[in-house]
Each structure stands twice: as C-alpha cells, then as structure tokens.
Amino acid sequence: MDIVAEQVVIVGSGPAGWTAAIYAARANLQPLVFEGAVTEENRLQGTMPLGQLALTTEVENYPGFPAGDLSEFLRTSLPAEEHWLIDLHQKAGCSGPELMHLMRRQAANFGTRIVTDDIAEVDFDSQPFKLRSLGGEETAAHCVILATGARANYLSLESEERFKNNGVSACAVCDGALPRFRDQPLVVVGGGDSAVEEADYLSKFASKVYMIHRRDQLRASKIMAQRAHDNPKIEIVWNHTVDEVLGNDADGVTGVRLRSTVDNSTRELVATGFFLAIGHTPNTAFLDDKLELTEKKYVKWTVPFRTNTSVEGVFAAGDVADDYYRQAVTAAGSGCMAALDAERWLAAKGL
Numbered sequence: 001m002d003i004v005a006e007q008v009v010i011v012g013s014g015p016a017g018w019t020a021a022i023y024a025a026r027a028n029l030q031p032l033v034f035e036g037a038v039t040e041e042n043r044l045q046g047t048m049p050l051g052q053l054a055l056t057t058e059v060e061n062y063p064g065f066p067a068g069d070l071s072e073f074l075r076t077s078l079p080a081e082e083h084w085l086i087d088l089h090q091k092a093g094c095s096g097p098e099l100m101h102l103m104r105r106q107a108a109n110f111g112t113r114i115v116t117d118d119i120a121e122v123d124f125d126s127q128p129f130k131l132r133s134l135g136g137e138e139t140a141a142h143c144v145i146l147a148t149g150a151r152a153n154y155l156s157l158e159s160e161e162r163f164k165n166n167g168v169s170a171c172a173v174c175d176g177a178l179p180r181f182r183d184q185p186l187v188v189v190g191g192g193d194s195a196v197e198e199a200d201y202l203s204k205f206a207s208k209v210y211m212i213h214r215r216d217q218l219r220a221s222k223i224m225a226q227r228a229h230d231n232p233k234i235e236i237v238w239n240h241t242v243d244e245v246l247g248n249d250a251d252g253v254t255g256v257r258l259r260s261t262v263d264n265s266t267r268e269l270v271a272t273g274f275f276l277a278i279g280h281t282p283n284t285a286f287l288d289d290k291l292e293l294t295e296k297k298y299v300k301w302t303v304p305f306r307t308n309t310s311v312e313g314v315f316a317a318g319d320v321a322d323d324y325y326r327q328a329v330t331a332a333g334s335g336c337m338a339a340l341d342a343e344r345w346l347a348a349k350g351l
C-alpha cells in the first residue's frame, strides 16, 4: 500500500527548522518535523533535538530577548497607556534552551506534528521523496526542508566534556560576555580565521587570551593573522596541543595542561574559559550522494538569495548550508525563506 505523501517534511529542530515549521504551518502545509533522536550518540556529538542553541546558556544577541529584566525594560520603553504589555513579559532574558522550547511550542501551536527521531536515509530520486527514520519509519513527502545544522568540533577529551557550559564553549560570540570570563585569562584552541576572530572578540572582555596552536604558523588569512599579532591581549602559544582541561565542579574551568609538539614537555596555564575554534562539521552524513554538497560537506544553495538545493523540491536552511554566519537569527531567517520557497514551489507544481 502506498503511503500518503506529506506536503512538507522538515528535518532538524534548531532555529531554522522551527521557523520553517511556523511559516509552513501558518500556510496550511501541515508540516511534519523530524526533530532528531534522543540517543547517547547524539548527546556525545552535540546533535540532540533543539540544536546547538540548546547547548548554550544565556542568549543575548537574539532580537527581542535582551538579557535582564524584561518587565523593567518595557516599563522604561513603553508609554504608560501600553504598560499592560508588561504582564505578557514577566521573565528576565532568555536562555538558549528556553528559546528553543519556545520556538518548538510556537510551531506546535500552529499544528506542526513532531516526531522525535533522526532521518537516517533519504531517497530524492523520484516524487514523492522518501525518508526513513532511525526507528525504521517510512515517510513520503513532496517537499523537504533540510535544517539539521552543524556541530562544533571538539577535541574529544573527557575533561572537556565535563566542563561544557561551565567554562568550555565552542562559541565565543554566544558565551564570551558571560561574567565568568570578564577580566580573566581565557584559552582559544585553533589557528584558523575562526580562532583569531574568537580570540579577538574575547579580548574585549578577557584580561588575556592565549591562542593554542599545534603548529608554528597560523592557518588564518594574512589579515586575520596580523590582527592576532597586533592585539596586545592575545598571546599565541605555538606548537602546543591540549592534554587536559583543568577545573573542579564548583569553579568549572580553572586552566589547561598543554603539551609541546616539539619536545613533548608539558606546562599549565591558568584560565577560566576554554574556547574551541577548530572547525565545524555539518550534519549531512545521511545526505552523501543524495544532493550536491560543498567541498566541506555543507548542503549547497544553488540559487543566489534562495534556499534551493540541487534537487528540485528540496530546500535547505540554517547552518547545514551556511558555514559563514552561523547565528541563531540568520538560521531562523533562512528557515522562514525555506518555508516560503517550499510554499511557492508546491503551489507552482499544483501539489
């Protein structure tokens, strides 16, 4: 028996996925979201439902959610006759997990159906497309929005895992301004453009930033490398790898133990923050050979300023196709674009 095809299936549950779902649901497309599976493997590699934002603490750069007491902000920004709005916003700021649960709730409120499983396999060869979940469920869909995101690369040290959200972070822009990093020495691992950018950004808050690089030359572009050299707060520690993140449960990260790649000697540095900038890996393993990926395995957007992919009827949104901006708000924006692209594509096909 043939299964009835969904109009839109959305794979992934970060800001891109939920925004696509909100727009698709409001366009009466009855979207079905595969939000990802809750498995130990996904936990370890940072690919649990709700995406990377759910792995951060405070979110201070998502418009509409300033950190602080929202009711106080509203009291000072609203004219008296609009103070009734304050009751709608009792809370202070917003954390990453809270923001993601709110997006999920918003999508569900408009009728989005949600399956808590990964998509393990896709068949884009003919219409309707076919998707198979990790649990073996088969779904047919006329249109698919890929929003599985990317995951930050970590060194895979046990100590690094232990202090995640307690001094270990892979996103300086997300976490750098937190009080625990202010006027403190911090460590950034990596020697590429991201590492310089993160170190430079962190130097606004930190007393000092150590960039730990495993070679004697940066991979970063010349202009970025110069920025690192010119910044008096950045010290590049050449030819060293990280053996261990040091710390305790009460204080979180307190330092790092480094190992020289030249003579194998070890040394310790005091630091309250440990930032990884050793690249990202897009969550596209299930898409290999199914549509066009970039050299770095990101889904390739094939039309400028659109979310089209190389397969007609398959759209991509958020970090799975974007290795450049990688922000919650840009992911949400492209999720909206993908839903609008999908809606128009379905209408043009009469589906």
Ligand code: NAP
Pocket: 155, 189, 190, 191, 192, 193, 194, 195, 197, 214, 215, 218, 219, 220, 221, 224, 241, 277, 278, 279, 280, 323
């Ligand atoms: P990247 O260029 O691949 O650099 C990754 C860095 O991490 C390299 O220095 C690498 O060392 C190091 N690394 C990788 N694995 C490691 C490990 N296991 N242990 C220790 N070190 C490790 O990645 P990226 O810096 O994220 O940049 C990605 C892309 O975005 C690049 O094309 C970059 O130009 C672009 N980007 C541009 C800007 C900008 O222009 N403002 C900012 C950010 C990113 P090795 O050098 O020894 O390989």
